[in-house]
């Protein structure tokens with residue numbers, strides 16, 4: 153701990169302002185100028201200039217022109233892209249995504265592959281390592297060039313321990329030292345978090361939720377989880393388990409869920425539920441393009457989405473029903489949390505308005521006017537990159553706020 157930074161209250165205030173300024177530079181849509189900063193923070197121009205000079209001296213911030221066409225171009229500030237680099241990793245139930253980003257969150261290199269989370273931590277983390285190594289090799293970087301790595305995991309994460317706690321869809325992962333293992337291997341700071349929370353952060357920082365204070369991001373894939381941004385910060389809950397919307401009971405007599413209960417949202421609207429409803433209908437003899445795919449038992453949620461987009465009626469009906477189930481739970485979330493936007497992401501969200509319209513309808517019908525009237529239901533702008541960009545954002549927050557001598561005590 154660097155005791156010096158607490159010497160006088162003024163230094164302390166200036167340090168806090170420095171962190172706030174840095175984040176306004178990072179996250180203000182369209183960029184922020186010195187004048188904007190002094191107005192927003194209620195600081196004098198001189199105070200802002202002093203903070204900016206420090207940031208510029210450290211090489212973290214530089215001046216850039218906005219991309220407005222016509223008129224006088226105000227000088228805005230940006231994080232210096234080539235000051236450093238971070239990695240983001242999205243480890244999903246069936247999919248692994250790795251990307252390398254500069255300090256301005258520009259993706260420099262990315263790789264993805266199919267995986268199976270059921271293979272357990274030893275196998276999956278070695279796949280993470282090999283995909284990360286491929287990304288580094290492709291760009292000529294080494295781990296000594298990487299300031300931090302952010303990782304998203306599909307279960308409740310205990311952030312302080314770097315583990316997951318009793319995750320329903322991650323057998324064998326309970327209490328495995330995920331962060332420790334990777335930190336030792338890479339000799340680099342690693343930050344682990346829940347994938348839906350990182351999806352929320354990614355969309356808040358660079359996607360459909362820019363400039364919003366309270367948002368919910370719903371990741372609809374094999375599992376269903378929500379990430380909540382509350383007053384512009386991730387809301388984790390007491391034990392990192394906030395937002396597990398997939399395990400809200402929709403119908404107590406419903407199908408068995410991976411968590412052991414019955415009738416959870418995930419058992420109605422998760423990837424497996426979509427696939428098994430399609431299989432069941434086909435066994436009953438329903439006509440569908442899906443019949444042409446051959447083995448009934450191999451039909452996946454992806455197949456159903458593809459067929460729905462091609463106009464297959466059965467598949468469209470299943471996606472619409474899925475949207476209605478999601479809408480029931482989301483209406484409850486809207487009543488409880490009163491967000492300005494609910495962003496739908498994850499693999500199933502690629503079905504677009506076919507899924508979103510019934511969600512909008514259910515939310516309009518079931519939530520209270522004061523909350524339901526203002527909330528927008530929107531598709532994730534970053535698509536399959538929401539979570540990985542959240543992982544990048546978190547790695548950048550760590551790298552930018554922990555770097556240098558001035559911020560040892562700042563807890564982001």
Ligand SMILES: [Zn+2]
Nearest residue numbers: 399409411416
């Ligand atoms: Zn459940």
